[in-house]
Amino acid sequence: MKKKIIIGSIVLLVAACIAYLLKNKVDDMFLLKKYAEVFDKKNISENFRSLQDQYPSIKFNKSSQPYSVPKNILGNDIFPKDFVFKNKIYNVSEEIKKRAITSLLMIKDGKVIAEYYYRNNQKQKPVIIFSGTKSIISLLTGIAYEKRYIESLEDPVVKYVPALKGTVYEKVKIQNLLDMSSGVNWSEDYGDIRSDVVQSILSTLKGSLNDYPKRMTRKRPQGIYNQYTSMDTQVLSMVIAGATNQSIQDFFKNSLWDKIYAEDDAYFLVDKKGNPLAYGGLIISTRDWSKIGLLMLNGGKNSKGESIFSEKWIKESITPTKSQLMPGKRSNSDSEEGYKNQWWFPINREGMDFSAIGIYGQTLYINPKRKIIIASNSAYADYTEDPTGDSRRLKMFQAIAQHTDSIITAKENSKR
Template identity: 30%
Template sequence: MKRLFVSAFAAAGLFTAPATAQVALKPDTPHLLFWSPEQQARWYPAMETIYESRPIASGGRVHALPLAARKIDPTFNHADRTWTVDQYMEAYRVSGLLVIQDGKVLLERYGLGRGPKDRWTSFSVAKSVTATLVGAAIQDGHIKSLQTPVTDILQELKGSAYEGVSLRQLLMMSSGVRWSEDYADPNSDVAKGPLEGLKLAEGKPGLNPVVAYMRTLPRAHAPGTVFNYNTGETDLVGILLARAVGKGLAEYASEKIWKPYGMEAEGLWVTDPGGLERGGCCMSMTLRDYGRIGQFVLDDGVIDGRPVLPPGWAREATSKQIENGQAGYGYFWWMQPNGAYQATGIFGQSITTFRQDRIIIVVNSAWPRSGGPDLRDGRTALINALRQAALASGP
């Protein structure tokens, strides 16, 4: 039933999960959740050929990531066997693996035909970048504070369940608005929202389909009290942010991070049916630029002594703000049992940072499924081994 349902949406040219929607350039594009391994390896580095995207311009400057004098190449135990890094990369279909400590590269490897200049899609790692740009907008004065009511900026939501919800509560996934993110249920919000939103926005110029759908949802909990993973609201934050700064997310990301911090290559950001970059999904960048995102946040968003983010923002965003039944959740960042904070995307995308060790580990993958405990546990075993190897190799 799940495959039949997904195929119907794919025929309509919409990507419906794990976020709201984006328009495929070709109507016969298969659904993203069910791309074959060959399609993953071919299209994850070239999402702009599949979906409408906007460039994130880089500048002439490149933030250096020099090679460390030492290298690491650990073996580790997992699932009743001993693994090398190369064996893990082959078994878990890793396209890129990067380990940085104190701003220097201890390990950098590629797979699935990818090279250093090739981009790779982020999936929900984009959420963490969106939250970082919210911090920049507060620092710039475009947004007054995290306590700003959502309806102050998205006035189309007045009179909806978003009345009384703050921006901070959206970033914590705790708006209290009812939302179901069940990809197998054709009646879930994440499944029906895209087409419903398009219908609701039809004939209403300026009304984004995401906003059109989200404002129909009822209240389930008091704002700020219950964590509920909601990719629709992360796209809503992206729309709110674009409205506040008066420009698209790709342009703002270029202005605040890509150019001044020194990303080495142009990035890409997939757009929704309303033509806005999606706050919840699908940026593309090189492996080292993923590492630079991690380093920028680890360094508190300071460039050449100039703060791009409000004082304390980066640490607050990457610390537990709400219980989520796991290790906690910040502002679109996940806390991990091993003490790290992590930007995470399906099919094996992650930026994992151990703040106290100043270690950043980037993994880009094409897992055979969107997720699952076995896949996540394997990655955690690798990450823990890489961290221990970095610590054991000396400062």
């Protein structure tokens, strides 16, 4: 009789475990289905402007003394008619429409020369920039380093994040996080429910994104291969928080947000524990995003001449030195674009140009030689089915920068 009771209890326990797993699976699928609806073609533009209302977020108030970039609006002739990408001619106006660009703001010599909004977007509206957030986390790393919160970029993660002791990230150097050369196992496939990026999103929706590294494994030694790994940036934010003894949101507000004298409110998406999605959760207006570009062009100084980070940090960030980071096709990277310190470099650089890039078309393009910035948002629903989309967009912005510069130069010469 006792044996039957034990067997019966085991059967009930197994059944309970199966029911629990099935329920968790159903709950997970429901959460991911709801998240996937964000990218529905019919509502994607509006969703990208309202994620702060759909998911937990932290608000950053606009400045009480907002800075508006001076304007010198020019005509539509600053855009070239066409540009060439991979030996094929593309029409600029058609690309803007087909790739669902929702904003395009252009700065030349410190003045706004063009500002366009499409698909019901508005100048005051903050928009999710997804992985464009990574470049901002890089700047926060530079600030923490230059203020000596971080002693060395060669320091291992565990020095500042003891919670990651015993994990795959324990001995990874900070510089290798910046360069996405950590060597960890990671899949960035948004179309695969089992991929790390999707599972990390699930961790965000259910609990703590910062716990996800504890389940990760190593693929190769660090520092030899550039593989796009969003979790490297999330761990970088944990390093900043540990080094400064401030939450990443507080350090962002005090060290960067308050220094650009924002015109509009911004938001940071957070997980269930209140940790910001440092790898892709910043929601910011196109105008205020362009001010990050101005900092990069102006040697790290803001509109009041205050130094936020050094020109040396900028130069080091946009000058790749290791083979896996150089632009062009290479065996030690999963991308043809170059990469360093969470910034992207076009395959064929022009004027030392570089960009912050987020999925679905978010781009902050900066050309130091031509003193041009292009801040742009997009709601390109077919993004995941267009593997050359980012490269083509960078090529279009290069063409716009070159054409604009030539038009302005010609007009200036005609006045002499």
